[in-house]
Amino acid sequence: xxxxxxxxxxxxxxxxxxxxxxxxxxxxxxxxxxxxxxxxxxxxxxxxxxxxxxxxxxxxxxxxxxxxxxxxxxxxxxxxxxxxxxxxxxxxxxxxxxxxxxxxxxxxxxxxxxxxxxxxxxxxxxxxxxxxxxxxxxxxxxxxxxxxxxxxxxxxxxxxxxxxxxxxxxxxxxxxxxxxxxxxxxxxxxxxxxxxxxxxxxxxxxxxxxxxxxxxxxxxxxxxxxxxxxxxxxxxxxxxxxxxxxxxxxxxxxxxxxxxxxxxxxxxxxxxxxxxxxxxxxxxxxxxxxxxxxxxxxxxxxxxxxxxxxxxxxxxxxxxxx
Amino acid sequence: xxxxxxxxxxxxxxxxxxxxxxxxxxxxxxxxxxxxxxxxxxxxxxxxxxxxxxxxxxxxxxxxxxxxxxxxxxxxxxxxxxxxxxxxxxxxxxxxxxxxxxxxxxxxxxxxxxxxxxxxxxxxxxxxxxxxxxxxxxxxxxxxxxxxxxxxxxxxxxxxxxxxxxxxxxxxxxxxxxxxxxxxxxxxxxxxxxxxxxxxxxxxxxxxxxxxxxxxxxxxxxxxxxxxxxxxxxxxxxxxxxxxxxxxxxxxxxxxxxxxxxxxxxxxxxxxxxxxxxxxxxxxxxxxxxxxxxxxxxxxxxxxxxxxxxxxxxxxxxxxxxxxx
Numbered sequence: 001x002x003x004x005x006x007x008x009x010x011x012x013x014x015x016x017x018x019x020x021x022x023x024x025x026x027x028x029x030x031x032x033x034x035x036x037x038x039x040x041x042x043x044x045x046x047x048x049x050x051x052x053x054x055x056x057x058x059x060x061x062x063x064x065x066x067x068x069x070x071x072x073x074x075x076x077x078x079x080x081x082x083x084x085x086x087x088x089x090x091x092x093x094x095x096x097x098x099x100x101x102x103x104x105x106x107x108x109x110x111x112x113x114x115x116x117x118x119x120x121x122x123x124x125x126x127x128x129x130x131x132x133x134x135x136x137x138x139x140x141x142x143x144x145x146x147x148x149x150x151x152x153x154x155x156x157x158x159x160x161x162x163x164x165x166x167x168x169x170x171x172x173x174x175x176x177x178x179x180x181x182x183x184x185x186x187x188x189x190x191x192x193x194x195x196x197x198x199x200x201x202x203x204x205x206x207x208x209x210x211x212x213x214x215x216x217x218x219x220x221x222x223x224x225x226x227x228x229x230x231x232x233x234x235x236x237x238x239x240x241x242x243x244x245x246x247x248x249x250x251x252x253x254x255x256x257x258x259x260x261x262x263x264x265x266x267x268x269x270x271x272x273x274x275x276x277x278x279x280x281x282x283x284x285x286x287x288x289x290x291x292x293x294x295x296x297x298x299x300x301x302x303x304x305x306x307x308x309x310x311x312x313x314x315x316x317x318x319x320x321x322x
Numbered sequence: 323x324x325x326x327x328x329x330x331x332x333x334x335x336x337x338x339x340x341x342x343x344x345x346x347x348x349x350x351x352x353x354x355x356x357x358x359x360x361x362x363x364x365x366x367x368x369x370x371x372x373x374x375x376x377x378x379x380x381x382x383x384x385x386x387x388x389x390x391x392x393x394x395x396x397x398x399x400x401x402x403x404x405x406x407x408x409x410x411x412x413x414x415x416x417x418x419x420x421x422x423x424x425x426x427x428x429x430x431x432x433x434x435x436x437x438x439x440x441x442x443x444x445x446x447x448x449x450x451x452x453x454x455x456x457x458x459x460x461x462x463x464x465x466x467x468x469x470x471x472x473x474x475x476x477x478x479x480x481x482x483x484x485x486x487x488x489x490x491x492x493x494x495x496x497x498x499x500x501x502x503x504x505x506x507x508x509x510x511x512x513x514x515x516x517x518x519x520x521x522x523x524x525x526x527x528x529x530x531x532x533x534x535x536x537x538x539x540x541x542x543x544x545x546x547x548x549x550x551x552x553x554x555x556x557x558x559x560x561x562x563x564x565x566x567x568x569x570x571x572x573x574x575x576x577x578x579x580x581x582x583x584x585x586x587x588x589x590x591x592x593x594x595x596x597x598x599x600x601x602x603x604x605x606x607x608x609x610x611x612x613x614x615x616x617x618x619x620x621x622x623x624x625x626x627x628x629x630x631x632x633x634x635x636x637x638x639x640x641x642x643x644x645x646x647x
Contacts, residue, residue: 068447096445
């Protein structure tokens with residue numbers, strides 16, 4: 001049955017909460033109001049105020065509170081209103097959540113999920129649209145996932161909730177309304193596994209989040225020109241599935257990485273390094289990266305559209321690689 | 323004091339003396355043979371850890387600051403682990419992965435702290451939140467200094483704990499200085515306890531050098547917490563005898579001020595109290611002191627002999643499952 005990504009996320013939350021009473025939601029305006037982006041609508045009615053906790057505007061404290069509760073055996077799912085608020089919570093995430101397991105040498109775990117709606121395209125300006133994944137990529141102890149569609153969103157969120165380590169779950173706001181098949185049966189999409197969304201033999205395009213549908217559209221255009229592109233949806237940003245990337249590049253001999261995060265310091269560099277190391281002898285062209293402009297996310301439509309990588313850029317870049 | 327038996331008083335004295343002697347021994351040792359951890363001694367502040375931990379059960383959770391050595395010991399962390407942990411040795415609680423003053427213990431209910439002043443307070447709120455959500459009856463006690471109360475973490479945490487009536491007690495050790503700056507440079511108010519009024523919770527001021535006063539204030543706060551009446555802020559007025567750490571090259575605090583506070587030594591005061599009230603004899607007290615000295619000497623020996631962790635455990639337990647990375 002076709003469902004929107006926002007419904008898939010809501011379903012994952014509800015189903016997991018029915019399965020395990022240790023799971024609770026915590027965040028700003030997520031109760032009656034259903035969240036600023038309306039993801040938790042209806043959950044307060046079903047589960048009540050003790051399992052869907054509305055909080056004051058205190059991102060650092062509510063993140064710490066989720067950590068403390070997780071340490072005592074609960075399984076909190078924290079909603080940050082926008083991923084742009086991750087910097088406010090980052091001390092708790094980086095210095096507490098990510099370090100507890102190591103501090104106790106494995107005798108403590110922090111099973112929590114941080115849901116972080118993110119991404120450009122909604123004309124919401126520089127403080128509500130950022131892609132901040134690379135800021136957390138260098139923090140051992142954290143995991144990060146990012147679905148590109150409803151099916152993966154539900155499965156990845158369930159996997160994140162069942163995981164015993166802190167996981168940041170990035171939800172691209174422009175994908176909430178996109179639909180695909182979401183089965184009724186319980187399933188998970190494992191953390192750490194990329195997904196080949198389109199098989200091809202001429203070039204590997206690694207993308208994540210909203211760039212995956214764009215890469216798939218670009219691949220369809222390129223097919224007409226005789227270029228058969230393989231599109232890998234990274235899905236798990238930390239850890240990265242090195243094996244799937246490496247095998248694909250060995251097969252295709254070309255690699256393009258596409259992300260919506262700004263180019264400099266983006267995860268594309270990490271993936272390029274993985275491929276360069278593992279498949280150096282197989283490469284027939286320099287590795288290319290596409291990312292957003294190295295600017296804050298601008299507000300006005302003409303500027304924001306120029307900021308975000310689009311299908312045309314993907315197609316043009318691929319053409320130049322042959 | 324009502325409800326306390328002779329053995330309780332003696333136990334309190336033992337904890338006070340153990341904390342003092344552990345800290346002093348560590349500091350002295352560090353001066354001739356630097357240990358791995360830079361000591362941040364709590365000498366002068368021992369009554370706060372001891373008085374607040376005395377009424378806690380094993381199930382209760384403490385969330386220590388960087389300067390609450392006595393709380394670790396009073397909660398049940400062994401002297402051996404404390405000392406060897408500070409030496410950076412291979413102890414079961416951390417295997418050398420964290421310092422002794424930020425380590426946690428699942429065995430005795432110590433939540434691992436952080437090197438970010440005050441950033442453990444939101445975690446303490448969460449530990450207390452879990453008790454409420456899981457309907458468990460443990461309480462949570464969080465320690466911090468005066469400096470931490472200027473951080474947003476403190477204010478956000480007290481607010482959150484108060485609106486949810488959480489079973490958590492906030493123990494402020496106001497030793498009159500943050501790292502180098504005196505408290506009056508950092509806040510306009512005279513008493514940190516008044517900050518509680520912003521959150522609609524009781525704010526209590528006690529003589530932090532008087533273990534019985536601390537104990538009494540803590541018991542009242544714990545009683546409230548256990549009855550579901552919410553958090554309390556206890557401000558313990560005290561003083562640290564030594565610099566912020568053992569690497570404090572410009573400790574500019576007036577000598578007379580330090581000396582005046584040494585006159586109010588929490589250990590000496592309580593010792594004199596036990597004698598003057600006829601609770602214990604000089605012999606009984608000396609017996610405790612001898613036994614503590616032996617315990618700490620053993621801890622030093624243990625720490626010296628304990629191996630460092632093997633380097634091959636470096637990348638273990640970053641995640642709860644080893645295959646994660």
